[in-house]
Amino acid sequence: MSGHSPLYFKNRLYYVLLAAGGLVALAGMYAVYLMEHHGHVITGMNNQVVWGLPHVFAIFLIVAASGVLNVASIGSVFGKSIYKARAPMASLLSIAMLAGGLAVLMLDLGRPDRLMVAATNINLTSVFAWNVVLYTGMFSLIVIYLWTMMERRMNRWNKPAGFAVFAWRFILTTGTGLIFAFLTARQAYGSALLPPMFIVLSFAWGLAVFHLVQAVAYFWNDKVLDPAIMERTKHLLGIFVIGSLYLITIYHLTNLYFAQQVGFVRFILIDGGIYPTLFWLGYIVLGNLIPLGLIYWPGRKSNCMAASLLVILGAFALLYVFIIGGQAYPLDIFPGYAASSSFGDGQIASYNPSIYEFLLGFGGLAIAFILTTVGVRIFNFLPQDKRYIAD
Amino acid sequence: MNINDLRRRNFLKTSIGAAAVAIAPGFLLFDIAHGKAQAVSGKVRWGMLIDTAQCREGCNDCVTACNKENGLSGGTGATDSQWIRKVDIKDINTGRKVSLPMMCQHCENPPCVDVCPTNASFKRADGIVLVDRHRCIGCRYCMMACPYKARSFVHEPLTDQNPDVPRGKGTVESCTLCVHRIDKGQQPACAESCTNKAILFGNLNDPDSEIAKKIRAVSSVQVRANLGLNTGVRYQGL
Numbered sequence: 161m162s163g164h165s166p167l168y169f170k171n172r173l174y175y176v177l178l179a180a181g182g183l184v185a186l187a188g189m190y191a192v193y194l195m196e197h198h199g200h201v202i203t204g205m206n207n208q209v210v211w212g213l214p215h216v217f218a219i220f221l222i223v224a225a226s227g228v229l230n231v232a233s234i235g236s237v238f239g240k241s242i243y244k245a246r247a248p249m250a251s252l253l254s255i256a257m258l259a260g261g262l263a264v265l266m267l268d269l270g271r272p273d274r275l276m277v278a279a280t281n282i283n284l285t286s287v288f289a290w291n292v293v294l295y296t297g298m299f300s301l302i303v304i305y306l307w308t309m310m311e312r313r314m315n316r317w318n319k320p321a322g323f324a325v326f327a328w329r330f331i332l333t334t335g336t337g338l339i340f341a342f343l344t345a346r347q348a349y350g351s352a353l354l355p356p357m358f359i360v361l362s363f364a365w366g367l368a369v370f371h372l373v374q375a376v377a378y379f380w381n382d383k384v385l386d387p388a389i390m391e392r393t394k395h396l397l398g399i400f401v402i403g404s405l406y407l408i409t410i411y412h413l414t415n416l417y418f419a420q421q422v423g424f425v426r427f428i429l430i431d432g433g434i435y436p437t438l439f440w441l442g443y444i445v446l447g448n449l450i451p452l453g454l455i456y457w458p459g460r461k462s463n464c465m466a467a468s469l470l471v472i473l474g475a476f477a478l479l480y481v482f483i484i485g486g487q488a489y490p491l492d493i494f495p496g497y498a499a500s501s502s503f504g505d506g507q508i509a510s511y512n513p514s515i516y517e518f519l520l521g522f523g524g525l526a527i528a529f530i531l532t533t534v535g536v537r538i539f540n541f542l543p544q545d546k547r548y549i550a551d
Numbered sequence: 552m553n554i555n556d557l558r559r560r561n562f563l564k565t566s567i568g569a570a571a572v573a574i575a576p577g578f579l580l581f582d583i584a585h586g587k588a589q590a591v592s593g594k595v596r597w598g599m600l601i602d603t604a605q606c607r608e609g610c611n612d613c614v615t616a617c618n619k620e621n622g623l624s625g626g627t628g629a630t631d632s633q634w635i636r637k638v639d640i641k642d643i644n645t646g647r648k649v650s651l652p653m654m655c656q657h658c659e660n661p662p663c664v665d666v667c668p669t670n671a672s673f674k675r676a677d678g679i680v681l682v683d684r685h686r687c688i689g690c691r692y693c694m695m696a697c698p699y700k701a702r703s704f705v706h707e708p709l710t711d712q713n714p715d716v717p718r719g720k721g722t723v724e725s726c727t728l729c730v731h732r733i734d735k736g737q738q739p740a741c742a743e744s745c746t747n748k749a750i751l752f753g754n755l756n757d758p759d760s761e762i763a764k765k766i767r768a769v770s771s772v773q774v775r776a777n778l779g780l781n782t783g784v785r786y787q788g789l
Contacts, residue, residue, distance in 0.1 A: 199720050201706040206629035210691040210704060270689015270704065270721030274669075278688050281669040288668035288692055344662055344778055345698030491700055493653070493774060497640040501653070502627040503700065505638050510629070 170380070174537065181530040188523015191516040192267045200270065203517050208509030209487045214268040216479045217521030220365065221261030221528060222336055223358055224475070225254045226298075226329040227366020231393075232305070233329075236322025242389050245543040246374070247322075251306050252535040253373055253528075254366075255299065260528030262295055264520055287338045294332045301325050310539070333359045340486075347424040348486025353414065357407040364400035365475045367393065368468035374543070375465055377536055386545055394464040398455040401471060405448050408478070420495065427489045428481060432508070435485035438477045447474010484511055587734060593676040596659075597728055598755040598783035599742065600762050600771055601651060605749035608639055608650040616744030617654075620729060622713035632703035632718075634726045635741055649789060652741065652750070655680055655701040655726035656774065657783035663693035663702065671722075678755075678783050679728045687722035694723060698775050701725045728783075755783065 194202060205212040228250050235244030266272055282289045305325045308318040337355030344350055371393065378385050412429065415421040428435050451467035451474075488509045493499065499506035535541060617635045618625040627633065635654040641647070661680045663672045671686035672693050682693075682702075694702045702725040709718055715731040718724055729739035737743070742752040753762030771785040 196721075199707040200704065201630050206706070207632075207694070207703050208629060208700075210694045270691070270723070271687065271719075274686075274688045277669050277686055281671075281686060283667055283670045285665045286668040286692070287666065288690060292668065339692075342666070343696055345775065346695065487695075491698070493699055494638075494640045495775075496643060497649075498643055499638055499640045501636045501638040503633050503636040503638075503653075504629070505636075505653075505700070 174533070178530060178533060181526045181533065184526035185523050185530065187519045188264075188267075188521075188526065191519035191523065192272070195268075195516055195520070196272070202514060204511050204513040205517075206509070206511070208504045209484055209511040211483055211487065212511060213480075213484075213513040213517035214264050214520050214524075215483050216476060217524050218261045218264040218268070219336065219483065220475055220479055221257045221264070221524055222295075223333060223362045224365040224369050224472075225257035225261060226333045226336075226359075227362030227364070228253045228257065228370050229302070229325060229329050230363050230366055231370050233322065233326040236305075236319060237326045242392065242545065245545050246370070248306060248309055248539070249374065249377070249536070249541045249543060250370060251302050251309075251325075252539070252541050253370060253532055255302050256528040256531035256535065257369070258295065258298060259531060260524040260526075263527050264524035267520060267523075287335060287342055291332075291335045291339070294328075294335045298325075298328055298332050301328050330359060333362050340482075345491065346486065347415075347421055347489060347492060348428075348482070351411065351414070353407065353411050357404070357411060360400065360403045360407050361475070361478075364397065364404050364471055367397050367400055368471035368475075371397065371464055371468040372472075373532060377542055381542060383542070389545065390464055394455055394467070397464070397467065397471070398452060401448055401451055401455075405444075408443075420492070424489050427508070428485050432485060432489070435481045435488070439481045439485075442477025443474045443481065446470050447477060487511075591675055591677045591734075594756060595676075596678040596755045596783060597733060598657065598678065598753065598762060598785065599728075599739075600751040600766055601784065601786050602749045602751070603649045603651045603786055603788040605747040606650050606652065606745075607747065608648070610650075610747075611637055612744045612746060613637075613652050613741035613750065616740040617726070620713070620732070620740035621716045621727075622711065622718070630704075630706035632705060632724060634701075634703065634724070651786060651789070653699060653701070653774075654741075654784070655697075655728070656699050656780070657726075657728060659781035659783070660779065662696040662698065662780070666692045666696040668692065675730070679730050679733070680725075681727055681730065682723055682725065684717055684719045684722050684724070687719075689721040689723065691723060697725075698778055698780070 203212060231243050231250035232247035232254075233243075234240050235242075235247045266275065278292065282292070301321070301324055305318075305321040308314040308321045334355040337358035340346075340349035341351055341354040374385070412425060415425045426432075429439060430436055447470060451470045454463045454467040454470075488511060490499075490504065490506050490508065493505065614633075614635050614637060615625070617623070621634060623632050623634060635652050637650060638653045639648065639650050641649075657674075657678055657680045659674075659678065661672070661674055664674055664680065666672075668690060669686050669688055671683045671688070672680070673683060674680050689704065691704055694700075694704060702723050704723050705718060705720045708720050712718055716727070729737070729741075732739060738752050739750075742750040751762050751765060753760040755763055755766070757763055766785060769787055771787045772789050773780075773782045773785055774789070776782075
């Protein structure tokens, strides 16, 4: 055993990690098979809560995939060198998360076998159909952007490609927000605030994911990240977290001000059981206040990794409240009346996610993990920094 | 006759035979589905007027008739399909109680059709909103968009379907206004089954139809009229 070099063990560990990721993805595929065979009855989703945990995972991955490109944009569009060095890695992460998120979204369909139908019948008024175009466009643009970075002869096209990606991802996240913003009758959605809110959330979530992946990659390659660089991106994360907190506050304040929405706000923020708990403890405290403390608390060594990890956990809590809590609150079909029926009218809908939904969601994370791990190993995506000098 | 002529003749024969075999099931199924060669007319708009004063609390006849006609299980679990349901409502301030049937309102501007990525949700020329079960990918976006919660998702495999009303696991479905009955000149099952005649069905666009005359004469409303969807189903006494 002692005859082997540390590199040998590292190689071994790499394949172990890949195999672990593969197993999780495989478990996700098995869950999909069962869901297709038995129908969605084996999930916790029902006719009242029609989108469940898979959508929480999928939307996190897609929103973070757009946000992580912020790192690349600051480099390519605004010419900041420390971010430019990180653009390839950010692009890879974006492709990986987009693939994972889309896989989850697609495999949760009632008829995923009809992918070709979705690709060949486009309803121009459907935000979902727009998103089909936006996601495929994003993939292609990132690949072109990577090409302009990795291939020296293409370098001169790097700036235009960077601009295109920058613009496209704004439109992409707007599209994700619009899925909810364009719902006319639901109390929780139907607000023009949602697209910008998703964009700012994407900045925070994407950067948090980037911090974690960067730390692991540096550790793996025995490299040390310049503390000055860490300090800068850490403050950026702080600003994004404050920004998203601001928009979430405005979203709830707007609802609070409209008398017809007060019931819904009470449900989400005070007496809705799991949803207020997840919102206040999961999102506000764990996902915002503690990370902000970790970033800004004076006089102590800040812990950017813990802050990033908590921001990601907070993201899941927020999306659970937003997506599932938003559906659990009864649709107000007869304003001014109390309603009851055999179909859940006037009742808080119940939702208990099943193991298959978790497996599918983690399967999506595993796909993103595998693509990132393989990408970082095969290509030269690790940031190459000169000694940091402020721009 | 040379060998090439024979080959050509055989080729033509085989082609015609293959074409016949390909087309025949279509003709046969068209007949089974009682298909009409004539397209539906956009001059017609089918609709309903529901008189809530005639709708009794606790009476479920329309729901039972719908389930039987369309081959639904009649289950009321969270994952069971319900195309029509009885809703009991009570004015929060005055305490006045009303009971009414709720189903797809067959909107003129249906949000479900707007959001459907594959055009599976569509509105027929005569105003009936339907789901093409061959095109539906089961994304459930229409269920999120419907202000009336009129749609159900098929969560389980189905057996013993009514051939006139095809359904499918993993797709979304809702009230079809009994389109298969309308096309045969009959009324929707719920309207026919209501012993109190609370559901009046007819052509809203024909000024001489009973429904058109009645909605001119009595006060009726659309549920959530503020959304501007112009529903085909109207309620009296709400």
